[in-house]
Amino acid sequence: MPGLFVVSDVHGHLADLRDGLRGAGLLDADDRWVGEDAELWVLGDLTDRGPDGLGVVDLMRSLQQQAPEQVHVLMGNHEAMALGRALFPETRFSDVWRRNGGLERDQRGFTAEHLAWLRGLPVIGRSHGYLLLHADTLDYLEWGESVDDINATVTGLLAEDDAEAHWEVFAMLSGRYGFAHEDGAEAARDMLSALGGECLVHGHSIIGSLVAKRSEEIEGPMAYADGLVVAIDGGRYDGGPLLVVQLV
Numbered sequence: 411m412p413g414l415f416v417v418s419d420v421h422g423h424l425a426d427l428r429d430g431l432r433g434a435g436l437l438d439a440d441d442r443w444v445g446e447d448a449e450l451w452v453l454g455d456l457t458d459r460g461p462d463g464l465g466v467v468d469l470m471r472s473l474q475q476q477a478p479e480q481v482h483v484l485m486g487n488h489e490a491m492a493l494g495r496a497l498f499p500e501t502r503f504s505d506v507w508r509r510n511g512g513l514e515r516d517q518r519g520f521t522a523e524h525l526a527w528l529r530g531l532p533v534i535g536r537s538h539g540y541l542l543l544h545a546d547t548l549d550y551l552e553w554g555e556s557v558d559d560i561n562a563t564v565t566g567l568l569a570e571d572d573a574e575a576h577w578e579v580f581a582m583l584s585g586r587y588g589f590a591h592e593d594g595a596e597a598a599r600d601m602l603s604a605l606g607g608e609c610l611v612h613g614h615s616i617i618g619s620l621v622a623k624r625s626e627e628i629e630g631p632m633a634y635a636d637g638l639v640v641a642i643d644g645g646r647y648d649g650g651p652l653l654v655v656q657l658v
Contacts, residue, residue: 414538414658418453418613419643422460423652424469430654441469443477449537453613454486454544459511459647464519471527485531486544490580493528496520498573529568532561538658541607545614547585548601557605586615595636609638616645625650
């Protein structure tokens, strides 16, 4: 079954994620990958706010082991924040993590293997003409001039036992609304020209915040900035839907 599927900002809602992946024909009742040659990209923010962030992480790790060429996970600001809280608990990460929905039960469950996996996540990807990233910001370009350069830079920063280097990653992945202003289409064209792709897809900023609607009113993804940008975060933590979107 060919295809390109994306989902973002699960925030611990494991049951919703399973339902969405099963509805898309990617996951069976025993959590086995059945998507054959389809690709799944999860655009960050697996944890915090919701009931089972650790379960979401474990499901994605399992799916990557089953289908490493098909299943891809990007780092969001909440992964960077959770890492900072786990590795540097006596720093400002703790207060920011707590204020942004951090949950002790997720942190208590993290093993060294979980933290190594989170630390190694890429922050940006490209597939089928789509540029895929967590946050709707141009700040990624400060890390490099290509997808590979950007991911290598972030991997290097997170390999350091340096709280300020980790904070830089968290702060950069927290930017938003980079394409939602009157010059948003131009900004999107600049980013696509620099990094490749014909359309940019992001999570992070919930669709309701982009269209001044309650999350409960959101029914699907939203294209904007002359159709060059697609937002897919339905705002599950805010009462909206968890959107599993087929792009191809």
